[in-house]
Amino acid sequence: MDEDEKDLERRRSELGAKLAERQAQKSRDMAKEKQGEVSRKGYAEAMKLASEFFSAVFVGGVLGYMLDRFAGTSPWGLVVLLLLGFCAGVLNVLRSVGAVAPVASSNRRDEDNK
Template sequence: MADDTHEGGKQTDESRGNTPDEAALSARLGSLDQRLSKIEGGRKIGTDLSGDEQDTAQAKASAMAIGLRLSSELVAGILGGAALGWGFDRLLSTSPWGLIVFSLLGFTAGVINVMRAAGVMAKQSERL
């Protein structure tokens, strides 16, 4: 019973699939698993926000929402005025003048809306 896969009734490392390359790969995989576990544990700790950090994150999100609202108010005023001016130019054949005048009026209306939304107008009227 002497064949290449058995030596003295025992299987060799090669017959079980444990070549030196596979042993090195297994060690590397174990090391990678340990490093990933450490990183994952660190991320869980880093993402747990305390009460103060959550308040700060909510304040930043709220400030971003306010900024987007104010900028959309301004852009809407300008685009609305330009659209009205273009319409009047097409109807009355007053080439660029309607677009220019109504774009300026739209810009003015947009700035007033931004000031009103930001509360600047209310503060100024309280002073008077």
């Protein structure tokens, strides 16, 4: 019986070591997953900001081209509206980042006066 108890104790200690190793591996995996989640959020934010900027410039360019095409003001409509689109894109990015305060709506001003 003494031999069986020693064997059982040895197996128990081996199992405890394996369990501790698995717990450590699990915590390392969780840390890697958190880091990956932060990285994915940063990538998503960058894509959102880039799409906001490029869409504003694109819309300004298209509207300027259309104005030049129909009004015959070539190239001034394209130049002016492309610059306005660029400014609007920069302003949108700054608002998304939080560097510039968002536009206050008239409803919000009415509530503040009450």
